[in-house]
Amino acid sequence: MIDPQLIRNDLDSVAKQLLKRGFTLDTEQLIALEAQRKMVQVETQALQSERNTRSKSIGKARASGEDIAPLLAEVAELGDQLKAGEARLAEIQFELNEILLGVPNIPHADVPEGKSEDDNVEIRRWGEPTQFDFEPKDHIDLGVALGGMDFETASKITGSRFTVMTGSIARLHRALIQFMLDLHTSEHGYTETYVPYMVNADSLRGTGNLPKFSDDLFKLNGEQEYYLIPTAEVPVTNIVRDVIIDADEMPRKFVCHTPCFRSEAGSYGKDTRGLIRQHQFEKVELVQIVKPQESGAALESLTNSAEQVLQKLGLPYRVVILCGGDIGFSSTKTYDLEVWLPGQQQYREISSCSNFESFQARRMQARWRNPETRKPELVHTVNGSGLAVGRTLVALLENYQDADGKIHIPEALHSYMGGITVIE
RNA sequence: GGAGAGGUGGCUGAGUGGUCGAAAGCGGCGGUCUUGAAAACCGUUGAGGGUUUGUAGCCCUCCCAGGGUUCGAAUCCCUGCCUCUCCGCCA
Numbered sequence: 001m002i003d004p005q006l007i008r009n010d011l012d013s014v015a016k017q018l019l020k021r022g023f024t025l026d027t028e029q030l031i032a033l034e035a036q037r038k039m040v041q042v043e044t045q046a047l048q049s050e051r052n053t054r055s056k057s058i059g060k061a062r063a064s065g066e067d068i069a070p071l072l073a074e075v076a077e078l079g080d081q082l083k084a085g086e087a088r089l090a091e092i093q094f095e096l097n098e099i100l101l102g103v104p105n106i107p108h109a110d111v112p113e114g115k116s117e118d119d120n121v122e123i124r125r126w127g128e129p130t131q132f133d134f135e136p137k138d139h140i141d142l143g144v145a146l147g148g149m150d151f152e153t154a155s156k157i158t159g160s161r162f163t164v165m166t167g168s169i170a171r172l173h174r175a176l177i178q179f180m181l182d183l184h185t186s187e188h189g190y191t192e193t194y195v196p197y198m199v200n201a202d203s204l205r206g207t208g209n210l211p212k213f214s215d216d217l218f219k220l221n222g223e224q225e226y227y228l229i230p231t232a233e234v235p236v237t238n239i240v241r242d243v244i245i246d247a248d249e250m251p252r253k254f255v256c257h258t259p260c261f262r263s264e265a266g267s268y269g270k271d272t273r274g275l276i277r278q279h280q281f282e283k284v285e286l287v288q289i290v291k292p293q294e295s296g297a298a299l300e301s302l303t304n305s306a307e308q309v310l311q312k313l314g315l316p317y318r319v320v321i322l323c324g325g326d327i328g329f330s331s332t333k334t335y336d337l338e339v340w341l342p343g344q345q346q347y348r349e350i351s352s353c354s355n356f357e358s359f360q361a362r363r364m365q366a367r368w369r370n371p372e373t374r375k376p377e378l379v380h381t382v383n384g385s386g387l388a389v390g391r392t393l394v395a396l397l398e399n400y401q402d403a404d405g406k407i408h409i410p411e412a413l414h415s416y417m418g419g420i421t422v423i424e
Numbered sequence: 425g426g427a428g429a430g431g432u433g434g435c436u437g438a439g440u441g442g443u444c445g446a447a448a449g450c451g452g453c454g455g456u457c458u459u460g461a462a463a464a465c466c467g468u469u470g471a472g473g474g475u476u477u478g479u480a481g482c483c484c485u486c487c488c489a490g491g492g493u494u495c496g497a498a499u500c501c502c503u504g505c506c507u508c509u510c511c512g513c514c515a
Contacts, residue, residue, distance in 0.1 A: 041474060045484045052484090055496040059442035068495085075495050244434075244471090365472090369434090373479085374453075376471075 001100050001362045008034060017106045020113060020324035025103065033099075037092045044085035051078055101205070102212055105359040107324050108333035114323025120336070121323065126307065127316030129340045130399045137405065138343025139397040140274040143169055145405050146423060151274075160272070161264065161279045163390075168423040172409070173282070173393050175416035177257050180284040180309055184386055188305040190255035190286060195235035197258055198226040203238040206364035208330035208356075215265045218279075228261035232285035233383050240289050241364040244376045250368055251298065252289040255386065257282065275390045276348065282389035288382040291368060292358065295380035299355040303335045306351045306386040312412045315395050316340040318347055332357050337387070339395040350391045353384025 006014050007030060015025040054075050061068050112121045130136075143149025148169025154162035165173055184190040198220065204210040204227060209217065218228040229235055236256045245252065260283050271277035286305060290298045303319065310317045322334040331354035338347035358378040361367070367376040400408045407423040414421060 038474085041484085045474065048484055049482095051495075055494095056443065058495050063442080072495055079495075246434090369452095374469090375479095 001359060002103055002106060003358070003362065004096075004100060007100065014106065018104065020107050020111065021104060021327060022115065022325050023104055026099075030096075030099065033092060033096050037089075037096060040085060040089045040092055044082070044089050047078065047082045047085055051075070051082060054078070098211075101363075104329045105332050105356065107327060108355070110321065111327060111333055112321060112323045115325040117322075117326045119323040120320040120326055123319045123321055123335065125316075125318040126311060127314070127340070129316055129345075130342050132342065132401075132403075134403040136342035136398060136401060138274065138341075139394040141343075142397045142401055142405055142407065143275075146407070148423070149275075159279075161277065163275060163278060168417075168420055169393075169397075171417065171420070172396065172407075172413070172423065173389060175413050176389050176392050176396075177282060177284060178416050179413055180386060180389070181255060181257055183309060183312065184255040184284070184286060184305060188253075188255075188286075188308070190253045190305075193236055193239075193254045193256040195232065195239075195256060195258065197229050197235075197261075199229055199234050199238070201225055201227070203234055203241070206238050206241050206366075207234050207360050208363065209234060212329065216263055218261045218263055229258060230262050231260050231283060231385075232256040232258040233287060236285060236287045237289075237360060237366075237381055237383065238364060240366040240379065243366060245289065245366075245368040245379065247291075247369055247371050250289065250291050250379075251294065254287040255284060256287070257284045257389075259283075275394050278390060281391075284386050284389060286353075286384050286386040289366065290380050290382060291370075292377070292380050295355050295357055295382055298380070298382045299333065299335070299353060299384075302382055302384050302386075303337070303353040306337055306353060306384050309387050309392070310337065310339060310350070312410075313392070313396065314410050314412075315392075315399055317350070328352070328354060330354070330356050330359050332359070335384075339391065341395060341398050342401075343394075343398045348391065349388075350395065351385040351387045354382065356381045356383075 002014065011025075011027050011030060015027050018025050054071070058068050058071050058075075061071060112119065114120065137145075140149070140151070143165075144151075146167075146169060148165055148167045150164040150166070151162075154164045157164070181192060185192050201210055204217070209230060217230055220226045220228065235258075236254050239254070240252070260281055261279060264277060264279060267277060275281070286302050288298045288302055307317070307319070317337050317339045320336050320338060322328075322331075322336060327334050334352055334354040336349050337351035337353070339350040340346075341348050357380050360381045361378040366379050366381070368379050369375070370377045396410070397407055400410065402408065404424070409417055409421050409423065
């Protein structure tokens, strides 16, 4: 949620900045509602004050043995007025809140103009697209031929957009998870974290997935209103919901591997084959909770940590900054890492690293105590994938294949593969 | 699943209808003392919001959450959630 003070004091500027991402803010509606809010709130609080004063004097009168009947008569109507005012105020505030919860974050000045992913801007490249002296296969052909990837069985067990993996491919998939966790904990200073894979609606509101994006989520049908997590970002970031963090405990850096569940509603026909877009996939997520002035640097550092995974695996990639039209709802600024996929002859997203500034923190009431002001202030949150495991597996298979369809495991993973260096 | 106990400020914990936003202790901050530190002593110390040019003043709300009773609720009633103990079951 953006700062309601900005809405009140700087509405036109906010509206203008939101246009960059193609979002039109209904300023007239907000101005009208805000005027009502002010009027009703001032009235209601005056009534509350009146009631408090009178109740106190009734208490005093009774204590000194006076007759309180006339005093009670005086306040007879106050209660009804007050209730009406409180109810009206609650309505207005609810309405305002619903609107504000639906307003996306203000894009950072660095974010380029643009309407779609075609307008994203490449920042840098690492490595060159892998060259082959044969026609490279895609991961589906490779995985199926090696007998380690089975989409048909998965669709029997569950349905489309699931996978069964077996043998060395399954092991490689697990090895990637271990490798990423070890790298981020031992070299990048992140704390390994284990969290629930089901979350409540408050947590999803905190990160910005609700109320707007319920279509993307799997909701459980049990007695509790629980959802399967779409990313570890949700449970991990909510660790600090309703918490005031000591300054000397900042920054907090979490790395967390979880499965992720996404309904992928609205993506019919997109990436229907293979591992690229599944209802269930594994991801290693990096989350940082930082002081406001440090979030810009934290995004760079976190992005770099994610890049390290690709570099150590020898996978060519590029970094793009998302344009206004493509950036996520809660983010002020996002870098995507795109890995080269020989099977598709293109770069595909494998990590998305974002700075949310105080947007999630405000929804979550996640704060730190600023030693300078001695007051609790909102933290900034930064996160990114480090990396999406399924897509990393795809990239490995496709980039490390040979003419015989064997997969040569990069050295960084050897210690995790129990002596296997080639999958055949 | 059955039985019981309980949820109060950063923490421990008192408060069972009326100047209670809340005793006390710990912790934090400031000070005295000290070469410095510790100890001791003194002072101070919750959050959110409204109004406002205002970190000034004034006001409102908040004692798990949501309802209710009352002139008045941390305190009484109802519902939900969570925690703990015992029993049962169980990876």
